[in-house]
Amino acid sequence: MSYTYKYPHPAVTVDAVVFGFDEADLKLLLVRRRIDPFKGEWALPGGFVRLNENLEEAIRRELLEETGITELYLEQLYTFGEPDRDPRERVISVAYYALVNLSLYPVAAASDATEVAWFPVAELPEVAFDHERIVETGLARLKAKVRYEPIGFELLPRKFTLGDLQRLYETVLEQPLDKRNFRKKILGTNLLQALKEYQQDVAHRAAQYYQFNRERYEQLRKRGFNFEL
């Protein structure tokens, strides 16, 4: 079976820069390539777009097939199309970036045997193709976006403490934040709903849990509210 066209066509792939957050580290999801080129090396999850699916469907399918992840925040990132980025043929890659609640997915440590693993973004291995550049683009987008859109919540479990959230922001922005000012600002947006639940079995005063109020977010967004931090 083969496909013939009157003019040359590039191949089109989708790739995802998937971030997770784990206590203290921002992490990136990589998969080991099972075929040449770069067989056995780490790469972004992704693959070829099929003719009957749109781009987002394609990346969701690939993520499911390669990593089992279905619940994530997904957004198109950038399209990479240098002529020589794949040694086989001309391949244009539509990159997505994604945020995942890490606690929902088992954390496998990277080894020779593992096919999928989370790496701290500060200690990434070499990656195939031009995926390093795609990762950098994704990191820059995350950092920029977290300042003016409440997407940090996507990286946390449904309920979290203000301390968790602050650690996340400090990690992504790579700078310490003042606790009182942070709380004032976050609570000032009215996006968090305080739960009547508290941490248990911690060796210090138990923190209150909060959850992200998505309805409230949609309301405010429609009114053009500015979520800048």
Next chain:
Amino acid sequence: MSYTYKYPHPAVTVDAVVFGFDEADLKLLLVRRRIDPFKGEWALPGGFVRLNENLEEAIRRELLEETGITELYLEQLYTFGEPDRDPRERVISVAYYALVNLSLYPVAAASDATEVAWFPVAELPEVAFDHERIVETGLARLKAKVRYEPIGFELLPRKFTLGDLQRLYETVLEQPLDKRNFRKKILGTNLLQALKEYQQDVAHRAAQYYQFNRERYEQLRKRGFNFEL
């Protein structure tokens, strides 16, 4: 001559949402399609990506071929990939958005004979394919971006008055701005260099000309300066 692949490949095009600013109106550049489908209708300038050029080269080539424009600010916008967006075959389009100094290019009024024309964004004709959606995406990006990056200058001639700049901002943001506050803020960024030139032959006090100081912009950008208006 034909091209055969083991797996199906989509076609890939580039399209550009090109904005210009003309005294009072934000304008969009459209071209008349010379072939089917949608022959004779207005569409975004663009075309198929060749295998030996990257995406930006492709859109620059198409803009030159179709409109003669070479000097412009260009940035990738979004990639559109619904399976049925082109009736011929699966076509994925990488859209760019571009800002042009309108005074550099002749303004042809749209007619049955014209192949290229500027339209006020408030009075756009029907456009081919899903180009309306692409235009909306471009408009949203322009509006968002003008708030936190000094890209408005790209739409103006090299030298301009503060009044010109304010009219541009008011048009793009669709809201009136206070003259004194606007000037304070714009001049406060230090991005404008006052020229020792003034308007001539105007029926009112002559305004001073300014120019965008690109070097200063690069300096500030590297230091993480915030250009928010």
Next chain:
DNA sequence: GTCATAAAGTGTAGAAAGTACACTATCATT
């Protein structure tokens, strides 16, 4: 059970930035 340790939680004063607002200056036209 007391002490050490660890993080949670809380307010205020001063600085900086944003906002609202009105008149004078200068040019061309009549």
Next chain:
DNA sequence: AATGATAGTGTACTTTCTACACTTTATGAC
């Protein structure tokens, strides 16, 4: 000389941002 059009300019008030330190509450070690 009067009119009409846009340029150009400062200040008071409000809001937001920033810096900063102590008390509370839980566990674990002794």
